[in-house]
Amino acid sequence: MKxxxxxxxFIAVALKELLHLWRDRRILMLVIFLPPVFTLLLGxxxxxxxxxxxxxxxxxxxxxxxSQKFSALLRSxxxxxxxxxxxxxxxxxxxxxxxxxxxxxxxxxxEKGLHNGDPIPLDLVxxxxxxxxxxxxQGAVQxxxxxxxxxxxxxxxxxxxxxxxxxxxxxxxxxxxDFSSSMSPxxxxxxxxxxxxxxxxxxxxxxxxxxxxxxxxxxxxxxxxCRERESGTLTQLQVxxxxxxxxxxxKVLPYLGIALCVEAMxxxxxxxxxxxxxxxxxxxxxxxFVFLLSTSGLGAFVSSFSRTQTQAIxxxxxxxxxxxxxxxAFAPISQLPLGVRIFSYAFPLTYFCHxxxxxxxxxxxxxxxIWDFVLLSLSALLTCSIAAYRxxxxxx
Amino acid sequence: xxxxxxxxFLAFNGLVKRYGRRIAVDNLSLNLQPGEVFGFLGxxxxxxxxxxxxxxxxxxxxAGNGTVLGFDIWNDRFEIRSRLGYVxxxxxxxxxxxILENLxxxxxxxxxxKQSADCRIQALLAQLDLFPYRRVRxxxxxxxxxxxLAIGSAILHKPAxxxxxxxxxxLDPCNRQTIWNLLYELSQEGTxxxxxxxxxxxxxxxxxxxxxxxxxxLAIGSxAQLKERLVNQILDFEVDPLIAAQSSMRDLPGVFGTRxxxxxxxxxxDDPRNLIAELRQHWPFPALAWHAYEFGVPDMDDVFxxxxxxxxxxxxxxxxx
Numbered sequence: 001m002k003x004x005x006x007x008x009x010f011i012a013v014a015l016k017e018l019l020h021l022w023r024d025r026r027i028l029m030l031v032i033f034l035p036p037v038f039t040l041l042l043g044x045x046x047x048x049x050x051x052x053x054x055x056x057x058x059x060x061x062x063x064x065x066x067s068q069k070f071s072a073l074l075r076s077x078x079x080x081x082x083x084x085x086x087x088x089x090x091x092x093x094x095x096x097x098x099x100x101x102x103x104x105x106x107x108x109x110x111e112k113g114l115h116n117g118d119p120i121p122l123d124l125v126x127x128x129x130x131x132x133x134x135x136x137x138q139g140a141v142q143x144x145x146x147x148x149x150x151x152x153x154x155x156x157x158x159x160x161x162x163x164x165x166x167x168x169x170x171x172x173x174x175x176x177x178d179f180s181s182s183m184s185p186x187x188x189x190x191x192x193x194x195x196x197x198x199x200x201x202x203x204x205x206x207x208x209x210x211x212x213x214x215x216x217x218x219x220x221x222x223x224x225x226c227r228e229r230e231s232g233t234l235t236q237l238q239v240x241x242x243x244x245x246x247x248x249x250x251k252v253l254p255y256l257g258i259a260l261c262v263e264a265m266x267x268x269x270x271x272x273x274x275x276x277x278x279x280x281x282x283x284x285x286x287x288x289f290v291f292l293l294s295t296s297g298l299g300a301f302v303s304s305f306s307r308t309q310t311q312a313i314x315x316x317x318x319x320x321x322x323x324x325x326x327x328x329a330f331a332p333i334s335q336l337p338l339g340v341r342i343f344s345y346a347f348p349l350t351y352f353c354h355x356x357x358x359x360x361x362x363x364x365x366x367x368x369x370i371w372d373f374v375l376l377s378l379s380a381l382l383t384c385s386i387a388a389y390r391x392x393x394x395x396x
Numbered sequence: 397x398x399x400x401x402x403x404x405f406l407a408f409n410g411l412v413k414r415y416g417r418r419i420a421v422d423n424l425s426l427n428l429q430p431g432e433v434f435g436f437l438g439x440x441x442x443x444x445x446x447x448x449x450x451x452x453x454x455x456x457x458x459a460g461n462g463t464v465l466g467f468d469i470w471n472d473r474f475e476i477r478s479r480l481g482y483v484x485x486x487x488x489x490x491x492x493x494x495i496l497e498n499l500x501x502x503x504x505x506x507x508x509x510k511q512s513a514d515c516r517i518q519a520l521l522a523q524l525d526l527f528p529y530r531r532v533r534x535x536x537x538x539x540x541x542x543x544x545l546a547i548g549s550a551i552l553h554k555p556a557x558x559x560x561x562x563x564x565x566x567l568d569p570c571n572r573q574t575i576w577n578l579l580y581e582l583s584q585e586g587t588x589x590x591x592x593x594x595x596x597x598x599x600x601x602x603x604x605x606x607x608x609x610x611x612x613x614l615a616i617g618s619x620a621q622l623k624e625r626l627v628n629q630i631l632d633f634e635v636d637p638l639i640a641a642q643s644s645m646r647d648l649p650g651v652f653g654t655r656x657x658x659x660x661x662x663x664x665x666d667d668p669r670n671l672i673a674e675l676r677q678h679w680p681f682p683a684l685a686w687h688a689y690e691f692g693v694p695d696m697d698d699v700f701x702x703x704x705x706x707x708x709x710x711x712x713x714x715x716x717x
Contacts, residue, residue: 012504016490016497023492232488236549239452239482240505241474 009242013250017224021254027220035212035262036269043274046204046330051136053081056102057093064111070148074104079140093125101127102137114152150185157183194361205276206356207329209266210349213288214295215320217259221299222312224251225387230308234391245388252296252384259292260285276360283359283366290376291352297383298348304390323347328354351376405430405588406451406557410460413446413611420446422611423460428590430556433583435602435619436592439704443611444592445485448561451590452482464557478506481550485561487542491535495526495545498534499552506553513552520548524578540571547578551587558582560591564598576601596696605696607703614703619696626694626702631668632660634687641684648680652705655697662692664701 021028058074060067074080085098093103105123113120124141126134168176195202225248228234237247267284270276278284302319306312326333326340327349333341344350355372358364366373406428413421421443428434438444449455451462453473462469467476489498499520503513521527524544529537534545543563551558560579564572576598579589583603591602599605599619606616615622635641641661646654650666665671672689679686692698 008507009505012501016493016501019497020490020492231491232484232486233490235454235484236482236488237505238454239477239480240502241478241507242505243474 007246009240010246010250010253013242013247014253017251017254020224021258031216031220031258031262035216035266038212039208039266039269040273042208043201043205043270046208047199047201047274051133051140052078054079054101054133054137054140055083056080056100056104056137057083057085057098059093059103059105061108062106062110066111066114066152067106070106070145073144073148074141077140077144079137079144080104095125095127101130101133102141104141146185153183153185201274202276202361203332203357204330205270205274206353206360207327207349209263209270210291210327210352210356211324211329212266213259213263213292214323214349216262217255217292217295218299218302218320219313219316220255221252221296222303222306222316223309224255225300225303225391226306226309226312229303238391244391245384247391248300248384248388252293252300255299256289256292256296259296260288263288263292278360279363280359280365283369284356287352287355287359287369287373287376290373290380291348294348294376294380294383297380297387300387301383304387323349326350348376348379404428404463405432406462406464406590408447408460408462411447411450411457411462412459413443413450413455414458419611421450421457424608424611424613425460426606426613426616428588430588431583431586433579433589433591433601433603435599435605436590436608437594437596437599437605437700438592438608439594439700442608444608445561446611447608448482448559448590448592451559452480453477478553479556481547481553481555481558483543483546483550483558483560483563485565487534487546489534489542489546489549492533494531494533495521495537496530498545498549502549503552508553516552516554520552523581524548525574540567540574543567543571543575544578547575551582555587557588557590560589562592562594564593564595572598594700596700599696599700607699609703619699622699623694623696626664626698628691629664629668629702630692630694630698631663631665631671631689632657632692633663633689634660636685636687641681644681644684648675653701655701662698664698664705 021031058071058080060071075082080102083098083100085100093105095101095103103123103125105125107120107123110120110122122141122145124138126137128134168179171179192198225234228237234247238244267278271278298319299316302315303312306315322343323329326336326344327347328344329349333344333350336344351372355369358368358372362368404427406426408424408426411421411424412419424443424447436444436447446455450457451464451469453469453476456470464476465479467473469476490501493501496517499517500513503517508516521530524547526541526544526548529541534542537545547558547560547563558579564575567575579591583589591598593599602619604616604618605622607614607622633641633645635645638656638659638661642654642656645651645661645663648663648671650671652664652666655662663671668691675686
C-alpha cells in the first residue's frame, strides 16, 4: 500500500512536470526545434570528407612548359581554390592579408633543374595557425607532384631510344627486374573499413546527438528541481507523505521520456539527411536510456547543491564545457594525453560516444559495450541517489 | 508518559533549535488538546517558523522531543505527514497550474484514493467558494483566493492537525474573516489548528495562545487569561496635543511605551496608581494639557506590548517563585 502511494505520487509529479512544460511553451519550442537545428548545423559543419577548396595562389616564376603542365594538374585537382592574386616578385607573401591558406610557388629555373638532373624543390608557404590542415595541404601538394612525376616518367620511358632497351636486355634478369620496379612508383593499397567514405559525420554523429541531449536533460532536470526550491513548493511537497526518491524519479522520468523521443528524431534525421546508418535499434535504445538516465541524474545532482535556477544553470555550464572537448565527441579520446584522458572517463557522454560507435560503426554486439552500459547505469543510480538524499539536506 | 494516561494530541518537551551559535527556539514545552485553535504569537524572529519546521519534520530539533498523536515529530515524521496539513508563510503552490490541477496533484501526493479525491475536491471547491475559478491558474488569483487554495490543498486529506504560518498576512479584513471562518469550521470538524500570527487582533480569536519571545515561550493561556493579568496596568489619558504627548510621555519613569488609541494616549505602566499620584503632584509637561484619565480595558495588543517590554514576563517569574 505504501509502495502504491509512492507510485501514484511519482506519476503525479511526472504528469505535473509535463503540464509545466506544456504551459511554458517557449521551453517546449526550444526542446522540440533546437535539437534538430543544432544537429543539422553541427552535422554539416563536421560532415567534410577529404580536403577541398583551400584558398591559395599559384605563382609560376618559371614560365616553362613543365611549370605549365604542373599548374594545369594543380588546377584540375579540387584541393585548391586558386585565387587571382598577383604578388610582386621577390616580395614577402602575405597569406592572411589576402585571405589565403597556402601559396604554391614554382621557382625560376625549376624545369631546367629537372632536365639537368638537379631538381629544385617547389616552394610551399602555409598558414600554420590551423595545425591540422597545414600538413594535410602539404600532403596534397606532394601527391599532385607525385602524379606529375609518374607522368613525366612514363613520357621519358616512351621517348627513350631503342638502343637503351637493347642494351638493357643484355643485363641479368634480376637486375632488370629490380630496375623496372624501382622505376615504377610504389603504392599503398588501402582497404578502409567501418567508414569507407571517410566521412567524419559517421564518427561525430553520436557526439552531436549526445551533446545536445545531455545539454537539455542536465539543465532542464536541474532547473525543474531548483524552480520548486525557489518557489517554496519543494517545502510544500516535503511536508506531504511523498518520499524524496519519488520526487526525484518523478522529476527525471518526463525529461528522460522527452529526450528519448528527441533522440529518435535526431537519429532519424541523421539517417535520412546525412546517410548515417544506425544499426541495432534495440541496443541503441537501451544505450540511450541509460545515458539519458545518467545525464538526468546529473541534472538532479547539480540541483542538489544549487539553491536557485540561476545557480543550477551556472553549474551546468561549468560542467558541460569540458565535456565538449574531453568526451571524445569530436575527436577520439585516445589522442588525449593520459593525464587528461582520466577526466574523460568522468563524463557519461564518453561512454555513450564509445558505445554508440561500437554499435554503429563496428557493428559490435552487447558484449562490446557491456561496460558502457554498466558504468552508465551505475552513474545514473549514484547521481539520483545522492540527489534524493540531498534533497532534504539543502533547505530554503 | 505514565501508563493509563491519555496521550496528548500534541506535546513538545523542551524543544531546542540552534543554528550555529544562535538559539532560535529555547526549551519549548507545550501541550495541545484536539480541536483547539492555538495561536502561536510572537514578533518576527521569535522562533515561530523554526518551531513549525520542527513540528512538520522539515528540520530536526537540536534537543528535546515532541509528539503528535503519539508519533515522534522527527522519527515518525512520515506517519505524521499523512495526518498533518501545512500552509507556509509564502504562497507555495504551482502558479502555472489551475486550482483544480493543484488540488488534484496534492490529492495524489497525499495518497487520497481516486474516488474519494473527486468528492473531496468538489466539496472543498464549494466550501472555499473557489468553484467558479477552478480553471484559473493559481498565479492569476488574488491574495485571498491564493490563501484559500493553499489551505484547501493542505486539508485535502482531512488532517488531524493543520499548521498555518501567518495565514492572513497581507490580506484585507474581509479575506481575513473568510479565512478565520474556515479555520473555525475546520476546528468544529475536529481538526486541531496551530496558527502563528503577529496580528494581535487575530490572537484574540484563538481558543488559546502561546507567546514566544526570543525563542522562549513566555506564557500560554486563553486570550482572556492573558489580558486579565494586565487589568489595572493600563491608563488612558486625554491630553492635548496628542502627537506631542505620545513621544513626551514615553519617557516618564515606570512607563513602558505609549500608544495612540481612539484619540487617547494609552500607557502601560509599572505602577499606575503611583504614577497618577506623582503626575497630580507635578505635571512635567507644560506644553501639554491634561484633561482626564481612566483605567483601560486591556486587549491583545497590550499583551503583546507588555511581553515585548518584558514586564509581563517579569511579573510571571515573580508569581511563579
